[in-house]
Amino acid sequence: MATLKDVARLACVDVSTVSRALNNTSYVHPDTKARIYAAAKELGYHPNIMAQALRQGRRHTIGVVVPRLHMTIFSEILQGVERKARQLGYATLICTTEDDPKLEKDCLNRLRNGFVDGIIVTGTGRNGRLLKDIQASGVAVVQLVRRQEAQISSIVADYRVCGEDAARYLKSRGCRKMGLINGSFQFAPYKERYEGFSRAVEQLGLEAHFCESDRPGNSFEYGYDCANQLLDETPDLDAILAAVDVQGLGAIRAVTERGLKIPEQIKIISLTGHEIGAMLQTTMTSMEMPAQRMGEKAAQMIIDEIETGGPQKTAGPQHLSFTMQLEEREST
Amino acid sequence: MATLKDVARLACVDVSTVSRALNNTSYVHPDTKARIYAAAKELGYHPNIMAQALRQGRRHTIGVVVPRLHMTIFSEILQGVERKARQLGYATLICTTEDDPKLEKDCLNRLRNGFVDGIIVTGTGRNGRLLKDIQASGVAVVQLVRRQEAQISSIVADYRVCGEDAARYLKSRGCRKMGLINGSFQFAPYKERYEGFSRAVEQLGLEAHFCESDRPGNSFEYGYDCANQLLDETPDLDAILAAVDVQGLGAIRAVTERGLKIPEQIKIISLTGHEIGAMLQTTMTSMEMPAQRMGEKAAQMIIDEIETGGPQKTAGPQHLSFTMQLEEREST
DNA sequence: CTGAAAGCGCTTACAG
DNA sequence: CTGAAAGCGCTTACAG
Numbered sequence: 001m002a003t004l005k006d007v008a009r010l011a012c013v014d015v016s017t018v019s020r021a022l023n024n025t026s027y028v029h030p031d032t033k034a035r036i037y038a039a040a041k042e043l044g045y046h047p048n049i050m051a052q053a054l055r056q057g058r059r060h061t062i063g064v065v066v067p068r069l070h071m072t073i074f075s076e077i078l079q080g081v082e083r084k085a086r087q088l089g090y091a092t093l094i095c096t097t098e099d100d101p102k103l104e105k106d107c108l109n110r111l112r113n114g115f116v117d118g119i120i121v122t123g124t125g126r127n128g129r130l131l132k133d134i135q136a137s138g139v140a141v142v143q144l145v146r147r148q149e150a151q152i153s154s155i156v157a158d159y160r161v162c163g164e165d166a167a168r169y170l171k172s173r174g175c176r177k178m179g180l181i182n183g184s185f186q187f188a189p190y191k192e193r194y195e196g197f198s199r200a201v202e203q204l205g206l207e208a209h210f211c212e213s214d215r216p217g218n219s220f221e222y223g224y225d226c227a228n229q230l231l232d233e234t235p236d237l238d239a240i241l242a243a244v245d246v247q248g249l250g251a252i253r254a255v256t257e258r259g260l261k262i263p264e265q266i267k268i269i270s271l272t273g274h275e276i277g278a279m280l281q282t283t284m285t286s287m288e289m290p291a292q293r294m295g296e297k298a299a300q301m302i303i304d305e306i307e308t309g310g311p312q313k314t315a316g317p318q319h320l321s322f323t324m325q326l327e328e329r330e331s332t
Numbered sequence: 333m334a335t336l337k338d339v340a341r342l343a344c345v346d347v348s349t350v351s352r353a354l355n356n357t358s359y360v361h362p363d364t365k366a367r368i369y370a371a372a373k374e375l376g377y378h379p380n381i382m383a384q385a386l387r388q389g390r391r392h393t394i395g396v397v398v399p400r401l402h403m404t405i406f407s408e409i410l411q412g413v414e415r416k417a418r419q420l421g422y423a424t425l426i427c428t429t430e431d432d433p434k435l436e437k438d439c440l441n442r443l444r445n446g447f448v449d450g451i452i453v454t455g456t457g458r459n460g461r462l463l464k465d466i467q468a469s470g471v472a473v474v475q476l477v478r479r480q481e482a483q484i485s486s487i488v489a490d491y492r493v494c495g496e497d498a499a500r501y502l503k504s505r506g507c508r509k510m511g512l513i514n515g516s517f518q519f520a521p522y523k524e525r526y527e528g529f530s531r532a533v534e535q536l537g538l539e540a541h542f543c544e545s546d547r548p549g550n551s552f553e554y555g556y557d558c559a560n561q562l563l564d565e566t567p568d569l570d571a572i573l574a575a576v577d578v579q580g581l582g583a584i585r586a587v588t589e590r591g592l593k594i595p596e597q598i599k600i601i602s603l604t605g606h607e608i609g610a611m612l613q614t615t616m617t618s619m620e621m622p623a624q625r626m627g628e629k630a631a632q633m634i635i636d637e638i639e640t641g642g643p644q645k646t647a648g649p650q651h652l653s654f655t656m657q658l659e660e661r662e663s664t
Numbered sequence: 665c666t667g668a669a670a671g672c673g674c675t676t677a678c679a680g
Numbered sequence: 681c682t683g684a685a686a687g688c689g690c691t692t693a694c695a696g
Contacts, residue, residue, distance in 0.1 A: 015690080048689050075401040351675060388688085
């Protein structure tokens with residue numbers, strides 16, 4: 001690879017002049033500039049990003065730390081992050097944690113050591129101290145989907161309202177006995193969906209049912225098992241709310257196997273929908289999460305913090321909440 | 333952030349000694365070493381990756397360039413890449429192209445300038461020259477899923493055999509009139525599936541039907557439209573092969589809306605399956621692509637090339653082909 | 665308008 | 681066993 005020095009030699013000027021010309025960072029005589037551009041072109045010169053970064057203390061790279069990608073909302077979010085970051089001249093590093101605090105710690109530690117200017121994280125909640133350390137050391141941090149630290153900016157969806165709205169909507173569709181398929185309260189979104197749902201149930205005088213399982217929550221199998229459990233215990237259940245889409249798929253499958261008609265005998269709704277709901281044999285009503293937009297907003301927010309020097313220097317941490325949008329389909 | 337210099341000062345030694353001690357790169361007196369470790373710990377020292385990279389000419393980062401992530405096989409592949417890369421001490425950068433040659437060019441150009449040691453790419457095929465340039469400039473390159481340049485190592489699945497096997501399997505299930513939902517021949521996988529399917533059809537004396545559409549191939553809508561078109565033209569079609577899963581979902585939907593029974597009246601198979609096939613109301617038979625393993629292998633391969641200095645210095649480009657595995661489910 | 669010099673944080677021959 | 685020095689490729693005050 002050609003370096004600044006090569007270009008300088010070919011154009012018969014100093015490297016500093018080449019740098020100024022190429023970066024338009026101060027006036028350079030047009031003739032000189034022309035020579036430099038010609039030389040750079042001839043040599044196929046591209047600046048070395050690492051050297052720039054070392055010198056400027058800015059890497060133009062953000063890191064994204066999420067539990068996993070496949071069959072989750074995170075692949076859609078990541079797509080939004082990456083697109084926006086790219087538009088703003090930033091590259092995107094990805095690190096998956098499987099929701100294992102130890103893996104997460106490794107990811108975060110690796111990223112903080114000069115890999116990135118900022119980190120967007122959907123965390124396990126077990127590394128709060130580390131996240132605050134990282135933020136204090138000058139690396140921007142934004143929490144995504146799960147808000148666990150008040151001092152760190154965040155972008156989430158309003159899961160509480162989502163749980164409430166879904167229950168209210170189902171009531172309007174004639175349901176009275178509702179079962180919730182959820183996940184570990186250790187993660188705020190599950191907890192909040194529960195709270196919203198419970199509040200609505202109480203206010204509206206509905207009957208609520210829950211299920212117990214120690215499988216990992218974010219899976220088809222979990223949805224399948226829970227739906228079966230709910231129906232074993234309450235055969236005349238008339239609605240199932242699934243926290244996430246893959247659980248909803250599991251519930252649809254379980255209900256279908258039992259020969260129940262959707263939506264006539266039982267209605268099903270997903271509380272974190274994305275497009276897959278529209279691609280089914282029986283399409284699934286869901287509270288759609290604007291994942292792509294949330295990803296773009298997260299990229300925007302973290303880059304703002306990077307370029308202004310973090311929330312300390314501005315108005316303090318920002319907390320943004322998106323609203324889920326009801327998308328009615330066949331399953332209700 | 334503490335630097336080497338800070339540690340050196342605190343431990344009362346030269347930075348070079350600190351470097352040697354921390355990297356175990358040559359003998360350092362145990363007492364000195366202890367002092368250095370204590371100092372590093374006290375200051376919370378972590379080496380600056382950018383400086384290391386600049387100095388060593390190695391970034392320990394690989395780039396992945398794919399068309400998109402959400403609802404595609406790429407999120408699963410990426411998960412495999414990232415996991416393996418992480419295990420081998422590499423970070424993973426992601427860049428999406430929407431299969432737009434111009435965006436792809438931007439991605440590749442950005443990555444080559446010192447961001448990464450190697451690039452794993454599922455390309456549009458329009459930037460072959462650039463890819464070869466990049467490889468020649470010392471950045472490792474591996475083609476994934478789509479093999480377009482013989483001089484560049486690749487990891488693909490055997491789409492030809494997959495198309496053949498699927499047709500043969502459907503025949504064994506009693507099918508005779510088969511429709512293929514495919515995509516642009518500009519991309520090798522679609523072309524090869526077509527070739528494999530066509531060969532089998534000829535050998536086995538089957539009737540083959542195809543469909544025309546100018547929508548982008550990799551979508552639910554495309555599958556839906558094509559299935560309808562095929563059935564309009566050939567109402568007694570007894571099987572549909574969909575190149576990818578989302579097309580298969582579209583086909584299932586179209587067939588269901590027409591009131592046809594799956595699998596009794598018509599059978600459906602996806603030629604690039606992943607787990608979603610198992611999560612449906614009518615589960616979908618598919619040729620499963622070992623996406624995660626392919627991703628891991630790609631990471632392994634590119635890191636090997638990085639660490640040995642590229643295919644030039646070794647046995648030349650490697651070309652690996654994975655076999656798809658038939659997964660029988662309800663749709664056949 | 666442009667050059668010479670310092671320095672970002674590290675590693676690695678070269679001495680001793 | 682350890683220090684002093686050069687250098688990775690760039691940018692940016694500082695002169696002139």
